Amino acid sequence: MLNVTIDGQKLQVKEGTTILEACELVGVEIPTLCHLKHLAPEGSCRMCVVEVEGARDLKVSCATVCGEGMNITTMNEKIHAWRRFIVEMLLADHNIDCFSCSDTGKCKLYQYALDYGIREPRFKVQPRDWQIDDTNRFFDYDPHKCILCRRCVRVCNDRQVNHTLNLSGRGIDTVVGMPFNELFIDSNCVSCGNCVSVCPTGALATKASKNYRSWELAKTRTTCSYCAVGCQMDLLVKKGKVVGVEPADGHSNKGLLCVKGKFAYKFIDHPDRLTTPLIRKDGELQPASWDEALDYVVDNLQKIKTESGPDAIAGFSSSRTTNEDNYTFMKMMRGAIGTNSVDNCARV
Amino acid sequence: MIRTLEDLREFKIQQEERSRQEKADKQAKILVGMGTCGIAAGAQEVYEAICDELRQQGIEDVVVAQTGCIGFCAQEPLAEVILPDRQVLYGHIDAEKARKIVTDHIAGGQVITEWAVNGGSLLPKEQQAEAEIVNVGDVPFFKTQVRIALKNCGVINPESLGEYIARDGYQSLAKVLTEMTPADVIEEVKKSGLRGRGGGGFSTGMKWEFAHKQPPGQKYIVCNADEGDPGAFMDRSILEGDPHSVVEGMAIGAYAIGANKGYVYCRAEYPIAVKRLNLAISQAKEQGLLGENILGTDFSFDLEVRLGAGAFVCGEETALLASIEGERGEPRLRPPYPAVSGLWGKPTIINNVETFANIAPIIRRGSDWFGSIGSENSKGTKVFALAGEINNIGLAEIPMGTTLREVIFDIGGGIPEGKQFKGAQTGGPSGGCIPAEFLDTPIDYDNLAKLGTIMGSGGLIIMAEDTCMVDLARFFLDFTQEESCGKCPPCRVGTTVMLDMLNRIVEGKGEVEDLEKLKELGENIKAASLCGLGQTAPNPVLSTMRYFWEEYEEHVRDKKCRAGVCTALFQYYIIPEKCKRCGICAKVCPVKCISGDRQTPYVIDQELCIKCGACMEACPFDSIIKQ
Numbered sequence: 001m002l003n004v005t006i007d008g009q010k011l012q013v014k015e016g017t018t019i020l021e022a023c024e025l026v027g028v029e030i031p032t033l034c035h036l037k038h039l040a041p042e043g044s045c046r047m048c049v050v051e052v053e054g055a056r057d058l059k060v061s062c063a064t065v066c067g068e069g070m071n072i073t074t075m076n077e078k079i080h081a082w083r084r085f086i087v088e089m090l091l092a093d094h095n096i097d098c099f100s101c102s103d104t105g106k107c108k109l110y111q112y113a114l115d116y117g118i119r120e121p122r123f124k125v126q127p128r129d130w131q132i133d134d135t136n137r138f139f140d141y142d143p144h145k146c147i148l149c150r151r152c153v154r155v156c157n158d159r160q161v162n163h164t165l166n167l168s169g170r171g172i173d174t175v176v177g178m179p180f181n182e183l184f185i186d187s188n189c190v191s192c193g194n195c196v197s198v199c200p201t202g203a204l205a206t207k208a209s210k211n212y213r214s215w216e217l218a219k220t221r222t223t224c225s226y227c228a229v230g231c232q233m234d235l236l237v238k239k240g241k242v243v244g245v246e247p248a249d250g251h252s253n254k255g256l257l258c259v260k261g262k263f264a265y266k267f268i269d270h271p272d273r274l275t276t277p278l279i280r281k282d283g284e285l286q287p288a289s290w291d292e293a294l295d296y297v298v299d300n301l302q303k304i305k306t307e308s309g310p311d312a313i314a315g316f317s318s319s320r321t322t323n324e325d326n327y328t329f330m331k332m333m334r335g336a337i338g339t340n341s342v343d344n345c346a347r348v
Numbered sequence: 349m350i351r352t353l354e355d356l357r358e359f360k361i362q363q364e365e366r367s368r369q370e371k372a373d374k375q376a377k378i379l380v381g382m383g384t385c386g387i388a389a390g391a392q393e394v395y396e397a398i399c400d401e402l403r404q405q406g407i408e409d410v411v412v413a414q415t416g417c418i419g420f421c422a423q424e425p426l427a428e429v430i431l432p433d434r435q436v437l438y439g440h441i442d443a444e445k446a447r448k449i450v451t452d453h454i455a456g457g458q459v460i461t462e463w464a465v466n467g468g469s470l471l472p473k474e475q476q477a478e479a480e481i482v483n484v485g486d487v488p489f490f491k492t493q494v495r496i497a498l499k500n501c502g503v504i505n506p507e508s509l510g511e512y513i514a515r516d517g518y519q520s521l522a523k524v525l526t527e528m529t530p531a532d533v534i535e536e537v538k539k540s541g542l543r544g545r546g547g548g549g550f551s552t553g554m555k556w557e558f559a560h561k562q563p564p565g566q567k568y569i570v571c572n573a574d575e576g577d578p579g580a581f582m583d584r585s586i587l588e589g590d591p592h593s594v595v596e597g598m599a600i601g602a603y604a605i606g607a608n609k610g611y612v613y614c615r616a617e618y619p620i621a622v623k624r625l626n627l628a629i630s631q632a633k634e635q636g637l638l639g640e641n642i643l644g645t646d647f648s649f650d651l652e653v654r655l656g657a658g659a660f661v662c663g664e665e666t667a668l669l670a671s672i673e674g675e676r677g678e679p680r681l682r683p684p685y686p687a688v689s690g691l692w693g694k695p696t697i698i699n700n701v702e703t704f705a706n707i708a709p710i711i712r713r714g715s716d717w718f719g720s721i722g723s724e725n726s727k728g729t730k731v732f733a734l735a736g737e738i739n740n741i742g743l744a745e746i747p748m749g750t751t752l753r754e755v756i757f758d759i760g761g762g763i764p765e766g767k768q769f770k771g772a773q774t775g776g777p778s779g780g781c782i783p784a785e786f787l788d789t790p791i792d793y794d795n796l797a798k799l800g801t802i803m804g805s806g807g808l809i810i811m812a813e814d815t816c817m818v819d820l821a822r823f824f825l826d827f828t829q830e831e832s833c834g835k836c837p838p839c840r841v842g843t844t845v846m847l848d849m850l851n852r853i854v855e856g857k858g859e860v861e862d863l864e865k866l867k868e869l870g871e872n873i874k875a876a877s878l879c880g881l882g883q884t885a886p887n888p889v890l891s892t893m894r895y896f897w898e899e900y901e902e903h904v905r906d907k908k909c910r911a912g913v914c915t916a917l918f919q920y921y922i923i924p925e926k927c928k929r930c931g932i933c934a935k936v937c938p939v940k941c942i943s944g945d946r947q948t949p950y951v952i953d954q955e956l957c958i959k960c961g962a963c964m965e966a967c968p969f970d971s972i973i974k975q
């Protein structure tokens with residue numbers, strides 16, 4: 001364990017803890033743009049600097065590990081001026097379109113401009129003429145709003161390992177895109193949407209997000225219902241309707257989702273969705289109450305079991321239910337019905 | 349195959365015997381400087397003309413050989429006629445002159461003094477024919493140079509391993525492998541005081557020690573031959589003129605740190621360097637000086653050339669490593685330093701070409717000898733590429749501590765056309781300028797830092813009175829802005845904002861407030877950038893502001909460019925009273941914007957004028973001024 005001091009607070013941290021992680025432990029918030037949990041730190045945005053006593057320059061906290069006896073200051077004039085400069089530079093090369101941007105309210109750049117006292121940028125770089133890519137079914141990409149934090153590129157290459165996104169050009173012409181300037185629709189993108197989830201600005205935004213503002217949303221933590229991995233997610237709910245999904249940092253998914261978890265939530269309000277049990281009567285499926293339906297199932301199962309024995313019955317459960325439900329189902333088949341013929345469709 | 353120390357000694361003796369024999373058999377040797385610079389100036393034709401003329405005249409006892417850059421680029425193509433009693437270095441020769449040299453000098457025994465650099469060629473016309481031939485080493489350009497890194501350049505045939513060995517080549521490698529432990533080698537390099545010649549000036553011995561101290565296992569040694577600094581070409585000259593010196597230096601470094609594999613990351617725009625380097629590597633492999641169990645010891649070392657990706661930033665060490673790994677050439681955050689975690693995460697030492705070229709001499713002649721050259725904290729020599737407004741454009745290797753005045757006026761021969769010296773830029777786009785008041789500062793790492801500039805890789809660009817310092821700063825920033833990798837916002841956006849501002853200033857659209865903003869931006873970019881490119885990119889602007897603030901003020905306040913470089917800030921103007929109405933100006937004007945006739949004085953239509961200056965040059969009566 002190492003002893004460090006953060007803004008006068010003493011604490012002990014494990015070897016290898018970054019300054020940023022140590023700050024989190026004592027509840028000191030540090031502004032970050034390129035840093036993202038589960039991605040290797042790259043220290044490129046230069047936003048998260050702090051002062052370490054005795055060091056010549058300010059240090060990027062996301063990529064500097066704590067040393068024994070380090071005395072860290074997380075805010076002073078120098079730090080403030082440095083961070084302000086970073087935000088000022090990013091704003092100088094940004095399509096400032098906050099009124100209609102779908103990220104308004106949750107955009108990190110917007111937040112930091114506020115925090116560091118920038119009302120009006122003093123500088124402006126000539127905008128480049130980049131193509132807005134709206135060919136993906138679920139999200140749009142506007143390079144003019146990109147701050148090149150490169151989180152999307154790293155998540156696509158290092159975590160989703162799909163190698164769709166890369167960087168091209170250099171200097172002020174550096175841009176996130178796909179090899180040979182492909183569009184999303186022509187690329188190998190699997191629409192997992194993880195790049196969109198990690199984008200701190202409105203550069204990569206879901207199509208649906210045009211219709212809500214972050215402050216209108218309630219978030220509900222849940223488990224994805226598509227397969228048995230158990231990804232944790234937050235349903236974004238506006239006025240009682242699910243309008244989007246954000247990945248949560250769950251044990252099994254660590255902030256990632258697949259295309260189904262991220263985007264296939266529309267079934268919830270789909271008119272074709274079954275909302276009551278149906279019982280076939282006179283050759284037609286007809287709505288029934290749960291009591292009615294369960295009685296029907298129990299009666300028939302009992303009948304088959306008495307007439308033909310338990311092995312005449314087999315059970316097959318859906319992978320779109322939770323592990324717990326599947327377990328209960330297996331117990332029911334073995335214990336209550338008495339057969340080992342039970343299976344589940346999860347085979348991915 | 350050279351398998352043992354004894355073999356190497358034997359090889360050297362044979363080689364010396366061979367050249368003795370050659371000297372006895374042949375009456376003369378003609379060396380043609382065939383680096384890229386020489387070839388570009390026409391050395392290939394000269395070489396062929398000499399061979400052809402010798403053949404035609406039936407002269408057989410003359411050896412013609414190529415060599416690397418002789419250094420005196422302003423005089424290219426160069427050919428040196430070496431006779432037992434004296435050497436004559438001919439400059440500015442072409443095929444025709446070459447044939448005459450064969451006829452007069454070789455066949456007729458008559459030196460053509462007016463073409464000889466060590467004769468009359470550098471003197472005023474009327475004295476040329478009368479001049480005496482002096483030793484080449486006594487020519488002012490060469491006189492105060494001390495050649496360590498360039499010792500073989502312009503002397504040996506770079507494509508001959510034998511000639512390298514005859515001049516003590518691979519003796520140092522043999523010495524370290526048979527007499528020294530890796531720790532001894534590091535100690536010797538540390539004691540010599542050698543500092544990296546690639547720009548940073550970090551102690552080479554100390555750097556090696558970091559890698560040496562890493563636990564044994566896979567380690568790498570890399571030579572940085574990316575040389576992207578505009579105006580610098582010393583690394584190219586060394587690779588073209590003496591590639592084995594780099595191979596030997598790297599092998600010694602590899603032994604010291606415990607590496608068995610090395611890469612030379614060489615600028616792809618240097619095809620001759622790449623070719624000669626590859627040749628040197630294959631010769632060394634053939635002779636067993638690279639490969640398994642070198643000189644019968646258990647040291648094995650393999651070397652490979654990798655072509656640069658064509659970006660300035662790829663010269664930055666971490667970007668260079670990323671590029672070798674096949675990634676986008678972008679710097680990575682340090683620490684960890686490459687000496688701890690470099691190529692593919694393994695301990696890696698990266699040194700510059702010139703740094704490696706100094707290693708074998710240090711081992712052979714000892715750290716005390718090396719330490720006796722140079723100044724207190726900067727030992728040895730530095731190769732400078734003299735460029736810009738200077739008579740003797742070329743490469744000069746000078747002991748550290750030489751003053752700028754000596755370099756510019758003694759070695760460099762001063763400023764052309766009697767113009768006034770204004771400043772010198774060191775460190776290229778990462779460095780700064782030194783104004784005339786500091787001409788007597790001894791050049792070394794510390795003094796340059798005090799003046800707000802850096803040694804850099806050794807580019808030395810001389811500016812005269814007609815250089816606009818604002819435009820100069822703009823030029824360098826234009827380069828760095830374009831070469832930024834785009835990874836971090838201070839450099840990516842900051843340099844662009846600064847460049848936009850400077851562009852407006854030279855176009856006469858600047859405002860007084862811009863100057864303070866430029867300074868503020870510059871300081872912030874330096875502080876906040878991730879790598880050395882951004883951390884130094886504002887230097888040319890900040891240093892010209894420091895020494896030439898009034899010029900900036902004139903540009904923004906008075907909209908004037910005193911050097912007459914920024915075309916938006918001056919006009920050509922015909923003084924009506926002085927105009928003799930000859931109409932010559934109107935004839936030469938390429939856009940026909942001058943009108944007038946025998947009765948009316950000529951006037952320039954300022955709207956149409958493209959400011960080429962042709963009229964002013966043509967006017968026989970000096971009636972046109974720039975204002």
Ligand SMILES: Cc1cc2nc3c(=O)[nH]c(=O)nc-3n(C[C@H](O)[C@H](O)[C@H](O)COP(=O)(O)O)c2cc1C
Binds near residue numbers: 552664879
């Ligand atoms: C933008 C940039 C470009 C560089 N280009 C070169 C180069 O072309 N050649 C070189 O030797 N070093 C270059 N360097 C310095 C290298 O990063 C490194 O410090 C050097 O190769 C180490 O070798 P040395 O210790 O022998 O000087 C560059 C550094 C930066 C920041």
Ligand code: SF4
Binds near residue numbers: 155
């Ligand atoms: S949606 Fe997924 S696969 Fe497609 S670019 Fe984004 S991260 Fe890569």
Ligand code: SF4
Binds near residue numbers: 149200
């Ligand atoms: S698109 Fe978003 S996540 Fe990707 S680099 Fe730009 S700002 Fe960052």
Ligand code: SF4
Binds near residue numbers: 835881
């Ligand atoms: S300072 Fe410039 S070159 Fe270096 S990492 Fe940042 S953007 Fe790239």
Ligand code: FES
Binds near residue numbers: 061
């Ligand atoms: S968050 Fe630390 S440098 Fe970007």
